[in-house]
Amino acid sequence: MDPTPALVIRDLFKSFPAPSGQRIEVLRIPQFELGAGQQVAIRGESGLGKTTLMHIIAGILEADSGFVAVGGTQVTGLSEAGRDRLRAERLGYVFQTFNLLQGLSALENVMLGLAFGRGADPKTAMEALERVGLAQRAHYLPRQLSTGQQQRVAVARALANRPCLILADEPTGNLDAARGRKIVQLLRDSASSLGSALLVASHDPDVLGSFEHVVDLAALNQVAPHEEEL
Amino acid sequence: MNLKKPLALLIVLALAGGGWALVRWRIRATAVAGTAHDPVKPHQDQPPHGGTPIVLGDEQFHVELVRDPASGTLRAYILDGEMEDFVRISAKAFDILVDRDGRKETLAFRPVADLATGETVGDTSLFEARADWLKQVDHFKGVIRILPIQDQVFKAVAFDFPEGNDKD
């Protein structure tokens, strides 16, 4: 296994402008690391900055200051094109609300996970669908799939480009408890088989209970909890 | 401040305005192109047969002289002041006194009837004179002795052939 850490965070600081013009501090994280292939859950209630942290790691948002690196590639200070490429080639992202494109089939949605990196290859996409047990539903549209199946397609899309780090933000938020457990297990097993690190943000006790390593965001983040006015 | 709606409206107005400007430009271009040039519209003050114009009086009328060396004829067309319309007159005949390098001649012009134009003797714009020397001589001095046109009489109108007598 590659010893390069999957994720390194140092002195991360993020704030947002309030309507009044003042800036509201959201994240101040001195240090956090995720080893290659490591699987960690971050506990935190809604509004504490879990999504903001995920977005900064993925390069969707820019930090005010600090250092973030994914798989040895520095994210902070990277150009927008560089961050786009990072997401396409090195990251997998599972959203709470699945975020599938409704007009594309399951296979085509998974191909999107490859399209901006190594290229949309139907064969690779089908392998990813097989890994989540949905090969036979490859040509179904999202509205023709159950919520659990839709989230499995989202997982397949996140895995398709064999990322070094998978981010999952409240992956069971729209699922019932039983399906939620299955998705978490699927995520963990898939990440393990690919050698990808996994970082799951959740406030669900069922999710958190299935991880050996759970980190409290409140302990990680030196900013006092308050309402995020985003 | 939400600028999206005003910007969208601006884009639509710009498209409509641009389209209208395009329409107006094309209408103007078509109107210009549609003005067909009439090749038979006469130039002002140019004799219709390309002959020699002789001014009568204060440009009230003209006589256009056209020489045909093959037949030895000299045709005289009576024209209006702008040399656009032919003027039919009732004159039975008129003479032109010729001085060709010292030699004196008289050309007698007779009225010509033409079925094509409907002109008859006594109502014609065309007069013709014939002389053998006209086959070789292409320049001379002439004087129209007396030429009545409508209620005017023009006397002793001098000219050079083929230059004419227009001082302008």
Add this chain to the structure above:
Amino acid sequence: MLFLLIRRGLRQHLVSTAVAVLLVALGMGLVVSVWVVRAQAEQSFTRSASGFDAVLGARGSKLQLVLNCLFHQEASPGNITADDFQQVKSLPMVDRAIPIVVGDNFRGVRLVGVSDDFFQNLEYAPGHVYSVDEGRPFQVGQKEAVVGSLAAHQLGWSLGTTFHPFHGLDYNPNAQHSEIFTVVGVLAPTSTPADRVIWVPLEGVQRLGGHDPAAFTDLSGVLIKFKPGAGAAGLMLDTRYNRQGKRLTLAWPVASILADLFAKFSWFESALQALAYMVAVVAGASVFSAVYSSMSARKRDLAILRALGAHRGFLIAAVLGESAGIGLLGCALGFGLYAAIASTVQEILRTHIGVLLEPWAWNPVLVWGPVLMLALSVAAGALPAWRAYRLSVADGLSPLS
């Protein structure tokens, strides 16, 4: 993947896409139709009359003479005499002079009396002569007819068909002549108004029962062809007949007279052009509306694409690709609409005038028409593309409330 997204995007908002496509098609179809039909009609009219340089007739409108003697429309402004014909025929600059007389019809199809040298190497267009396809030319003095190809088809006539002419230019069932004519030939198609009339000997019209004996030798007009190289002939005769003379009219040059006819209708053409352009502008606005509303509804999809690694340029390409897709589909359909309009106009002109349109003959508008509509469609996608470019990914990914 880009083309897949564009295709699916167009399909996802099918109604607004279809409306925009139809409007683009209408805009393009109208723009191309107005341009081509006008240009083709003028060319076809001029080509139909290109065999003759001038028409001599009674004093009156030059246009009326051309329409009567060459296009077999209208009445002649009056009659001219056989002497007038002989005089113009004997002019040194005149190559061919063909006398024409009209005044009778068969069920609305005009009878045209003509001399028999009409069938003797007379060109109606460079390299093309009038000739009899089936049968033979009529004989002078006989009650025989050569029928134009279109007229033969319309009347269902063939060799040996007999008929009674009717008096006048318009059909009146009570004005039947007692004389009987026999069809002895069918004119080879010329794609000119000659195809729509019945050709008979001059005397066949002049001496029909009931016609004025004093006018037995009168003519409706003379078709004139100048000798090659007789450059000033037209101007000379125009001066003589039209300016010096007051009895006859020489319609010359035929092409310019026809151009004046079309120029008279330039206001109508301008109105049609204005309409076509307004439809094109409305089409552009509908493309804008379709793409703008589509992008607004798919803000989340665009954010997902960015989150998956698509760069901003990809989103712009996707949006402009959709508007271009609408433009391309509309232009393809627009050609179909143009084909329908052009074939309708073609049939009308062929049947009523005998003039043949060529809708697919080269005209620059066949290229710049669709290019204009495509450019308009792409331009209409500019604002939605800019919005996609400016999209905040984090905002776009926010969970729906």
